[in-house]
Amino acid sequence: MIETYYELMRRQGISRRSFIKFCSLTAASMGLGDAGAQQIAQAMQTKPRTPVIWLHGLECTCCSESFIRSAHPLAKDVVLSMISLDYDDTLMAAAGYQAEEALEETIKKYKGNYILAVEGNPPLADDGIYCIPGGRPFVDKLRHVAKDAKAIVSWGSCASWGCVQAAKPNPTQATPVHKVITDKPIIKVPGCPPIAEVMTGVITYILTFDRLPDLDAQGRPKMFYSQRVHDKCYRRPHFDAGQFVENFDDAGARMGYCLYKVGCKGPVTYNACSAIGWNEGLSFPIKSGHGCIGCSEDAFWDKGSFYEHLTTIRAPGGLGIEGTADRIGLTAVAAAGAAIAVHAAVSAIKQARSKTSNDKLSEVEK
């Protein structure tokens, strides 16, 4: 008999009242009303903890570090009460043989019912020998674990797009997860790293509603990635008024003017930084005085200097940019000179999307 989240929370001394409050706050943070809160409460009282396998490829572990920064819910509560983190080489007690044994047991015991979270990506050059944990190419491990997963979460820009090791000339042929695994629902949570509460928000959403959140054409949850950092930036009025920082630490910088002219990529970056903020909403890059470097966008490393201002943006005022997430993303890729990649990406997205819409996950993998 596996316990429900609610039972665990009660045993941990969390009152019924606090539990209901938690559900309401979770629902509110996702833009859901009372009905949503009831749904969350219902789910948490009836479901066992979902097994999660968290793999690491070529990466820097910033996603794991971000994850443990989550305040609502606390990482501790996610790991102890919401999911069952059955394999994660960064945090698990066991090593070597015992760690691999834990992995195989989880795959076998929860066949078709575990979530695979991937941090980093597999390098495909030279048969994958640039990442060989356990003496074997990481790409083989990824395929092996993905085979019986219910769904895949691609944490961060490495798993979602390739990120820094895939920047030109991508010497190890580091490749995002969706280009290697094409027969599973994949939810991309890009960012370098993603915001902590976005990570735990995605997990909580999947657990409570038993489905992937609504995704955009590139496979990102619409609830966090459908608007530009620019759209909700608190410095936006200065952009509209034509008040810009011309140089770092100039008079404009000290008054919090718009950072567009010192390279801010907020106008072409789809992320929740300006709305949800970092580290419990404390700040985000623009607020602290540095332009957005666009770290949640595909190939953001190859779009020119972080300090060159965007020439495609009509500023200030006027029509501004009103392209869709799809158009902006695809334009940027094409500009990077990879028209073929665009076609491949679109196909992969269509393929993934057809599997992931709003179907219940439990019905996806029969």
Added chain:
Amino acid sequence: MAIIQTQGFTLDNSGKRIVVDPITRIEGHLRIEVNVDKDNVIRNAVSTGTMWRGLEVILKGRDPRDAWAFVERICGVCTGVHALASVRSVEDALGIKIPKNANIIRNLMHATLYAQDHLVHFYHLHALDWVDIVSALKADPKKTSELAQSISPWPNSSPGYFREVQSRLKKFVESGQLGIFAKGYWGSAAYKLPPEANLMATTHYLEALDFQKEIVKIQTIFGGKNPHPNWLVGGVPCSINVDGTGAVGAVNMVYLNMIGDIVNRTIEFIDQVYIPDLLAIASFYKDWAKWGGGLSGQNVLAYGEFPDIANDYSNKSMLLPSGVILGGDLKKVHEVDLKAADQVQEWVTHSWYKQGDESKGLHPFDGVTDPNFVLGPGTKGTRTNIENLDESAKYSWVKSPRWKGNAVEVGPLARYIVAYASGNKEIQEQVNGALKALDVPIGALFSTLGRTAARGLECQWAAHKMKYFYDQLMANIKAGDLNTANIEKWEPSSWPAEAKGVAPCEAPRGALAHWVKIKNTRIDSYQCVVPTTWNAGPRDQKGQIGAYEAALLNTPMVNPAQPLEILRTIHSFDPCLACATHVMSPEGEELVSVKVC
């Protein structure tokens, strides 16, 4: 089989071979193979980095002002350290001087990382090597409370508090879903703590997990986010405005107050939780003052950190000094020169790279890195399914850096040995106090226990230095200095046609430096030699072993099927393999064929 003598160690690979891969609770991917004799004592050790990302080639041709963001992604655990090393090196190359406030803010951000990273290492990456969480279920919460109150004034110490945590733990275990604690080595005879100490430490594992996210908020205020805050060549990107128009859009009184509060809470947590726990746990594991010393009693290296004077990275300015100790002679501290061609050099004899003459080491300004994945004739398995590596040939993605040809250890212990030998009173008092509290001689420093203790002491030192830097910042603002960036040489048109630079840095895991060459306003070459390269690197052309391999030798294992002893010593270094194995020079652009010879 061969018996090899090197650096006073004897290597014998004739006994049973044990492989631990993956080494968990580290950053990145590391494999350890050892041979044990009939008494299960480790007689040979092989350290292998199993990943490689090639970041330097990616940097070629980029804007040097962007480099910090690329190299920051070398590591998200010691987030920001590569960015700091990068901006310092570019500033050295271009002759850029940063304002006083920028230096203080960088120091404060860096000390913040030391505090958070060391804390997370102790509780979340290392503690489970010493703490048996299943045993904690048997603890008496009342006795646990008495224990906790006897060693610390930390207020979360009532019997009810520990009972609640124990109850949560019990129900977690009873759920049958053990998550990250599954398949641990619980109940092993290698665990020595009484149940009450196990419960106290487990409770603090959870408390520290909650608290660490508070410490890094200082980086968020100055850098906009954590992990991976933003940095700037020429200073820091944040502006200060305490009383002018638009102050709410800059670092203002509210944020400064918040930072002051976080600093105080950090000091309190480390003084009252980490340090008492460290000493309490260490007192049950004094045996570990005998094992795991490796190179620490011989050769250690530190580049120095926390410049008290802006733009001065000499020992006149550094709060933690630079220097090298050779042959265990604490009376002689050798000077480090990062630009001297005969000091820092890297070898690839046993690394999966090739170069013209592999008997030679290369200074990072002249580094060559050309991947060459070749396995030795004694390898068991295949190139894509390795069972046992052959350490007589190439066997790691990590290179072998040496200082004047010597293998050295780096990290908190190395920094503390160098500071101690350099006569730093503050560090000497702290170390002597800890040795006295544990009733162990100074020789105990050169061990797994010493390495773990040094990290804790340094965490405490860093937390108190956060306060020092905060006070400096407030005083400087009070004196009317608000400058945070020097943009005189921001425009590439102001740069010389060619320039090269390097500056020292000490990451939480040890000595770090980036060597950058700039040509026609673009990066011409970029090389990083990082802490885990020094420690985890394989043998060199003379067969000299590195710090990990040396530290594992002669350690007895309770049960070779449960590699707790290997984990203890390896974790005491706090490995960071993403850092160690990204190195590649422009010459390495063309990937070479791969074969098993």
